[in-house]
Structures are given as structure tokens and as C-alpha cells.
């Protein structure tokens with residue numbers, strides 16, 4: 001699961017002097033000792049897109065050294081939003097509409113959230129029939145599922 005974690009430079013140390021890096025937010029780290037800035041994958045992509053709005057995914061990948069699939073997963077985590085007019089697009093996993101961040105388009109996202117609400121309600125209908133601590137020390141676990 002290495003891909004999920006976003007790590008600063010080598011073990012959180014400044015590449016210039018080896019000092020401790022402090023996270024400044026938005027993928028930027030600053031060295032306690034020499035004040036130099038370091039970027040993690042997110043910071044690199046973000047900084048590049050700030051300077052080159054509308055850059056293509058392949059271009060960003062080449063310029064930052066961050067693999068394209070990594071950029072894509074950052075987009076899906078909504079940590080980066082694609083500038084309007086960019087050639088970089090994601091597609092809604094439900095209807096295929098072009099989207100700029102996340103996994104679903106706003107319409108499908110709303111529907112998905114509504115469905116999730118419904119699922120929660122359905123779960124709530126099933127009451128907790130075990131009362132409290134029935135069968136805790138009195139026998140096998142199956143005891144608690146016996147019908148009254």
C-alpha cells in the first residue's frame with residue numbers, strides 16, 4: 001500500500017542539509033535548518049499545475065517525475081483539481097461524463113450519496129435485539145442470536 005502514502009524527501013529529511021522537514025500543507029515541506037523547500041508527489045504536481053494550468057497529464061508526469069497513474073490517483077482523491085480548459089480529464093465511473101476531480105460527476109455523486117443514505121436507513125431498521133451483555137459470559141456466542 002506504499003502508493004497511498006505521500007512521503008516527503010528521503011525519510012523526512014532535507015535533501016540539502018539533512019535537517020528535519022516540517023509539513024507546511026499542500027504538499028510542501030520546509031527544512032528547519034536551512035529553510036529550503038521540498039515537495040512530495042502532490043506538492044510537485046500542484047506546483048507544476050499552478051505554473052502550467054491546462055498541462056496534459058503526460059506532460060506533468062514527465063516534468064515532475066511523478067508517474068501518470070500516481071497523478072491520476074491524486075486527482076481521484078480530489079487533492080488536485082484539473083484547470084478548466086485542460087486536456088486532462090477523468091471520467092465519471094457511472095455515466096462516463098468528463099469530470100475534473102473525484103470519481104463521479106456531481107449528478108451521479110448526488111445519487112450515490114442518496115443511495116448511501118438509504119442504505120444507512122435500512123440498517124437502522126434492524127434493531128439491536130441483544131439487549132445488553134446477554135450471553136457475554138453465559139455460553140457460546142450463538143446464544144445471543146436465539147429468537148425469543
Ligand SMILES: [Zn+2]
Nearest residue numbers: 014017031034
Ligand atoms: Zn535543509
Ligand SMILES: [Zn+2]
Nearest residue numbers: 092095105108
Ligand atoms: Zn456521472
